[in-house]
Amino acid sequence: MSNHSISRGTKEESEYVRNRLIAFNDETVPSDLNRNYEEINLTLKNDTGDIIGGLNSVWCWNWIEVDILWVDQNYRGMDYGSKLLTEIEEIAKEKKCTFIKLNTFSFQAPDFYLKKGYNVIGVIENAPRGFKHYYFMKELETR
Numbered sequence: 130m131s132n133h134s135i136s137r138g139t140k141e142e143s144e145y146v147r148n149r150l151i152a153f154n155d156e157t158v159p160s161d162l163n164r165n166y167e168e169i170n171l172t173l174k175n176d177t178g179d180i181i182g183g184l185n186s187v188w189c190w191n192w193i194e195v196d197i198l199w200v201d202q203n204y205r206g207m208d209y210g211s212k213l214l215t216e217i218e219e220i221a222k223e224k225k226c227t228f229i230k231l232n233t234f235s236f237q238a239p240d241f242y243l244k245k246g247y248n249v250i251g252v253i254e255n256a257p258r259g260f261k262h263y264y265f266m267k268e269l270e271t272r
Contacts, residue, residue: 158190165190169220171213173200184213193221195231198238210238214245221269228268235261 138146151166166189173182182200186193195217200209221229231247233239234257243249247265256262 165224169193169217171216173209173213175204182209182213184217186217188221188224188226191225191227193217193224193226193229195229198231210241211245218267218269226269228266230264230266232262232264235263239263239265 185197251264253262
């Protein structure tokens with residue numbers, strides 16, 4: 130038995146692990162898709178410069194994954210979420226992505242994404258307890 134240990138990694142150690150996986154992926158994935166990794170974050174501000182919404186996402190290979198879409202409660206129902214989602218879809222098309230994927234909870238916005246043309250590709254029950262965790266995908270027409 131060896132003396133290996135597991136510990137919580139530092140930021141630098143986490144980056145090392147990420148880069149090792151990226152190197153492995155680059156050896157496997159077709160070369161025209163290699164290194165397609167970029168954080169794409171959109172910010173929505175009101176007239177006084179306060180942040181009232183935003184969208185955080187990552188471009189990876191031939192898709193964009195939306196991690197967070199948030200609009201301040203005082204600005205909901207004013208189409209800002211739709212505008213953020215439309216903007217990231219346009220960026221995805223420019224980058225020749227074939228789909229967008231994202232996730233949301235039953236207490237957040239599954240109906241919103243359904244109305245925007247996203248399809249449920251998976252659901253985890255009781256995550257968090259008493260709710261559902263939805264995974265969505267929308268196919269894009271590439272230019």
